[in-house]
Structures are given as C-alpha cells and as structure tokens.
Amino acid sequence: MPPRELIDAIDAAIQGGVNMVQLRDRATTGRARTDLAKAVREVTRDRAVFVVNGDPELTAQTGADGVHLPESAMPVSTARQIAGPGALVGRSVHSRAAAASAAGQGADYLIAGTVYPSPSHPGGTASGTAIIRSIVGMVDLPVIGIGGIDASNAARVMGAGARGVACISAILAAKDPRLAAAAIAKHIDQRGSNDDTQ
Template identity: 45%
Template sequence: MVAAKLALPHPILCLVTDRGLCRDLDDLASRVVAAVDGGVNMVQVREKGLDGKPLLLLTERVIQRVAGRALVLVNDRVDVAMATGAGIHLPEASLPVAEVRRMAGEHVALGRSVHSLDAALQAEGDGADYLIAGTMFATRSHPGESLEGPALMRRIADSVRIPVLGIGGIGDRNAVQVIASGASGVAVISSILATSDPSEAASRLRRALTQRESAGVR
C-alpha cells in the first residue's frame, strides 16, 4: 500500500501517541481522533514495545479515521509504515535517514528526532522532510534528558530549510516561546493525551500557535 506524500501543514501541531496514558488501544484511537477534531494536523504513532500486528492495525485505524485531516507517521517501525502507507519518523539513534529514504522512496514523509545542530544538518542533508528537536522543557515522559530549550531551536531553525518542531514539556502556555524561536510547530504527548478533553486541549494549543503566526512569527 502506497500513499502519496501530503504537503506538510503549517504551523504543525503533532500528537505523539502513548498508550500508557490511555485505558487501551481503543481509547488511544478515540483520543487521537478527538485531538485531530481539535486541531492536530500530524499524528506520530509511537508505541514502543507493541507487537507488529497490533501496531499495524492501530496505524490503519488511525489513518482511516483522520484521513485528509492529519498526516500520520509511524515511529521507527519502517516496515509498519510502508505496509500502511504512513509516513516514517526516525528516532535519532535509529536507522540512517539516507538508507530509509532509499527504501521508502521520495513520496513518503520522513522525519528525524535530533538533539543537536550537527544531527539536524546531517538529517536534512540525508533527505529528511522535517525535524523534531528537543528537549525544550522538563517532561514527565523523558525525565532524565538534558534540557536544550528554545536556544537549540533557534540554532537549528536558523541553519536548516526544512520545518523544525519543538518537543518536550510543551503546552498552550509555553508553545509560543518555541514558535518565537523559529519552530514551524510543536509536538506534544501528555498535554493532550493526559487530559480529560483531548479535543479542547488540542484547540488551546492550536489557538496558541495561530495567534503567534498572526503576529508575524513563523
């Protein structure tokens, strides 16, 4: 199954999934749909430790339910992404971007997580379509990671031509700091999935991004 690569939205509001914040996979899928209803336009299915078959079924389900409204990518599992027609997001320690680009072709949306300017430049040169840079702020999902903050975002955004998203402890109150540092959007987990109303949480984040955009900051 091959899907044409969708143009990356702007600004990007990316939801990174975590089934640990949900009752089960059904609840996760429902929360993803609610988040897209609220303004999420990119979904990264990131379910480490989930077997291939349930991950494939989850990805297919998400794609079907958000078709035309959000770009769906799979974290790390290139096989699942290619089988479902999803895009691919590579952790920094995963396969080389250039290798995956050759495998998947030019039509597939391909992103890379980075934590330094050197890694960002390498990923761009190897064919990544976008980057996710972190860690911006303290986060419960990765408590041991060093905080690079918006200063890292500024260094990367000033040096690459592809979109860069910030990740790590981002909510509607501090998203503007990341955008002001040159980000093309943000990626979030608990600020949407850990709430009682994912749609409203996404709407608040969308408003924060849009307000900053209207003020002339990319």
C-alpha cells in the same frame, strides 16, 4: 492507553486542530501493532498527516504518510527506500550537528528538543527555546519543537522559529483531548517571548 481509547483521543485531537499524528508505540508488537497502525491511518485519513515512529516497513504496510526516525536510527535514504519514494522522512535531533547531518541526508522535517522538561523523556536535558533558535538558523527545513510543550509555552516555541510543536501528555493526558488540542492550536499562531527561563 487501550487502542480504542487512543483512537478516540486522536479523533478528538484532530477535531481540536492537530494536523499531524505520530504513532510512537514501543510496547505493542506483531499483529496488534499493525492493527493499531491501520486504525490510526483510518482516523487520520484526509484529516491529518500520519507518520510511524522508527518503522518504515510498517509505514509502507499501512499506507502511512511517512516515517519518523530517532536521532541514531538508519539513514534517511534507507528509510525512504523501505517506506516508499513518496513517504515523508523526519528525524529527531538534539543538537546542531545532528540537525546538519539529518538535513544533509535529505530529511523532510526535524523534531528538535528537548525544549522543556518532559515526562516522556525523564531525566533528559531541557535546552529551552535556544535549541530551536540555533537549529532554525542553520537548516532550511521545518523544525518542530518537542518536550514539555503545552498551551502555556507553545507560543514561545513558535516565537523561537519553530514551524509547529509536538505534544504527548498535554493532549493525551487531558480530560478532553479536543479542548486541549484547541488551546494549543490557538497559541501556536501567537509569537511569544523567547525567554528560556519561563
């Protein structure tokens, strides 16, 4: 997605109810990446929490609210030292052991999955809502579900104990990101079935 189109989509998604935006850009580098991060910071300012994926230096440079770490990335303390003492530090986890480790390191929140099959993680093992239930029961941190989540299943993820859901294609691939975000936001307040087969 071209940068201007992405910024417009983020703006629309926030209008629809998105309250946290993660910049996960593994292709852009250098000045172009910095400029994109600054643009995302501006469109989210005073409207949504903004975190940068895997780059605490860019977090500090652009005034982002935090950094999100992949499961095998640097320690939480290192990321916080680079990003700044007030920065949020989250971590992706795919198991109870990884969740316990991240919590012990002082992570502020966890993104757990993969819940359902997802185009952003092709070939990844989908654990259903069971992974959310197992992690929520052992850590005292906000747990956000990720992986194949959309308006049709967000309520089930919330019903398993998640504090929120992370979506990529369900919003960015939609014809109208604002309406897509609003549809998901409507469902995350509903407690749905925990049936992993649905």
